Amino acid sequence: MSKEKKNNQIIDESKYSMGTHLIYGKYKTDKWDYAHHVTAPISSSTTFRLDSVERGAQGFSQFANTKIFGEGQPIFIYDRLGEPNKDMLEENIAYVEKGEMAVSFASGMGAISAILGILTKSGDEIITHNTLYGCTLSLLSNWYPRYNIKWNPVDLNNPDNIYSMLTENTKVIYFETPANPNLEIIDIAKVREIVDKINSQRNPESRINIVIDNTFATPYCQRPIELGADFVVHSLTKGIGGFGTDMGGIVIGRKEYQDMLQLYRKDFGAVLNPKSAWSILTYGLPTLPIRMKKQIETAAKIAEFLNTHPKVEFVNYPGLKNFKHYELAKKQMVDFEGNFAPGSLIYFVVKGASPLESKNNGIKLMDYAAEHAYTMTLAVSLGHTRTLIEHPASMTHSVVPPEQLADRGIDAGGIRIAVGLENADDIIQDLENSLKVI
DSSP states (O other), rough: OOOOETEEEEEEEGGSSSSHHHOOSSSBTBBBOOOTTSOOOEEEBBOOSSSSSHHHHHHHTTOOOOOTTOOOOOOOOTTTOHHHHHHHHHHHHHTTTTTEEEHHHHHHHHHHHHHHHHOOOTTEEEEEEEEOOOOHHHIIIIIGGTOOOEEEOOOTGGGGHHHOOOOOTTEEEEEEEEETTOOOOOEEEEHHHHHHHHHTSOOGGHHHHHEOTTTTTHHHHHOHHHOHHHHHHEEETTTTSSSSSSSOOEEOOGGGGGHHHHHHHHOOOOOOOOHHHIIIIIHHHHHHHHHHHHHHHHHHHHHHHHHHHHEEEEEEEEEESSSHHHHHHHHHOBTTTBBBBBOOOEEEEEEEOSHHHOOOOOOHHHHHHHHHHHHEOSSSSOOSSSSEEGGGGTTTTTTTTTTGEEEEEOTEEEEEEEOSSHHHHHHHHHHHHHHOOO
């Protein structure tokens, strides 16, 4: 950030920590002059008054046309084109994720659909890790075939597997790290190295872009653009929003793609609600570091408890030394001060003599927790102030036979815990009681 003038003083923002930047953002922004407000005002209007026909024409001409008109103060016309709260939120998240720009959307899936939508066309192909969020799987398997866009899933735990799916039509490498729900971690730098080798043999129009869903980690724990990603996507509904009250999504990346993303948002209509943008800007981002520190501390204690429990087959948590991706996690998942930040998600598998028995044991645990646990809520989503727990095999992947779940990176008895802000001992007490019913 640049030096800003406040109360006739020059502020050198570069001297302050990222945690402080998340609270203050920019003292002065071209998106809205709010020098006399301690907190940014909330915009409640879907349409904006224009002083003249000429100003309206200028606003329409400038929209999504920064190559010609640059980054001057925007002329707001209609919420779907742009609005102050969204613009300020985008400004701040682009900075924290170390991207050149950001464009917000109504949901995480809106953001994912947008970035894949502008990077591919009919006849193109996308390579992904074989374990993905369920709705992303649905987008790629149910909808993209209609547009003749081919989806090629592969195990990216070994990034060299990219070559097994690579064709001249490959335009995107897409993955989550940590992955949902099993927390597998993909080596971003290695993927970058492979893609650079491939792109060196291609013309600019055929280059491959790396897109990473960073929702599980949040920018507090990991910033993929610094590690080699071209684009990052988030569900703002989760850790960044932080309170389970507002939906949203965002794409962060290179400046040259900002106009196209804004046009995609305008035409497909996945526009972030201004009140949600304001809430995330005012409450979510400023509290991200303090919430994540508490959740990481609690998650580490819970993971250690589960790691030695006789009814638990194994635990995946990036902070456990026996986690298969532990060394890679230490390299990639680092907070703003350079400390290891393994995140707030835990994945563990309850034992069973067969996949079916393991699945049934998971169901028993979940049903007991839903009725008796005070600190664990049976619910989807994550990044909430409350601890949320779910069993993918009987919920999001319930239609998949138990013996076929492993093909999708899901264990029949796998349980995902999204740690909240409760006392760690209270959560462990509820987990211990729930495990007794197996």
